[in-house]
Amino acid sequence: MNYNNQWLIEKYQRKDKIKYLFFWGHGESTSGVVTQSCLSQWWVAPFRENGITYPTAEHWMMAGKARLFNDEAVLQRILKARTPAEAKKLGRQVRLFDPAVWDEHKSNIVIAGNLLKFSQHPDLKEFLINTKDRVLVEASPVDTIWGIGMKSDHEHVENPLRWRGQNLLGYALMAVRDKL
Template sequence: MDLLKLREQYRSGKRYKYIYFWGHVEKQPSIITKSCFSQWYPSHFEVDNIYYPTAEHYMMAEKARLFGDEEILSKILTANSPGLAKSLGRQVKGFIPDIWDAHCFNIVINGNFAKFSQNPKLTDFILSTKQRILVEASPVDKIWGIGLSMDDPNIDNPLMWRGKNLLGFALMNVRQQLQEKL
């Protein structure tokens, strides 16, 4: 599923159930909620024996690797917060937007597959969403989110979304991979 297909199906009358998320802070840390879908959610995992405290760290590390910036890569891997990792990711030398655009979606899928597959409670949670459309209801992010807040009257209409919802679609891809492993 992607935004074009979702919009096409919406135009033809098909309706889906959505799960909207935005933010990474749990109200009760012992209970998994939709905040686990955030790139900033604290849930460590390893890929190729490298530790990542969040999916944001993984994404920014892969950005540095893609462009061969070893200095920034080492700083990202030791960053004490996802915000710092993101800030460092913006400093990657040799960054070329078209190259990043061609790789970033699969990078986010790979990082989130590691995150959700290595943490059984997260695996259970994402699988519990069944076939619902996962939507990052970020009013400020028009790439990874939809550019609308959860209380926007147009939120249930993908024709009105201002953003691409790449994070939501990446997570749905992860969910499908996990379902296929069952």
């Protein structure tokens, strides 16, 4: 399934029953129970691919960006980044960056990283699978690409026609859920 805002808007306009799961932030619960925070790119859940450990899915995404544009120097710095914020900052320094090329590849990069993350952590995999057919929504008030540009308590949060963002992360996670 190719999930996107157009797909969701069509469901919404048909008045299909839609169940949402909103998430934003990456803090662990104090009880140790896995919550929707695990859906964040910044959630610390190290995973391995080809002998390389990625502390977060954000590290994977930024490393993928550096690889896409053949920036080995920035790639090596991303792989050594201590935090997802540092990895993100380094990702903005990738040389020869072309937004059109990035737009073509970014969702598949995020899907691949999250497939690794969730398949290598049984507790996270179980959480994601148990979201069933819910529409996963990154309710970030500041991110209009990976999120919807509004918080989960916004009066229009359940109306995709009013979203300010593309929710690419939510849709990528739904694609991962389908593959698991």
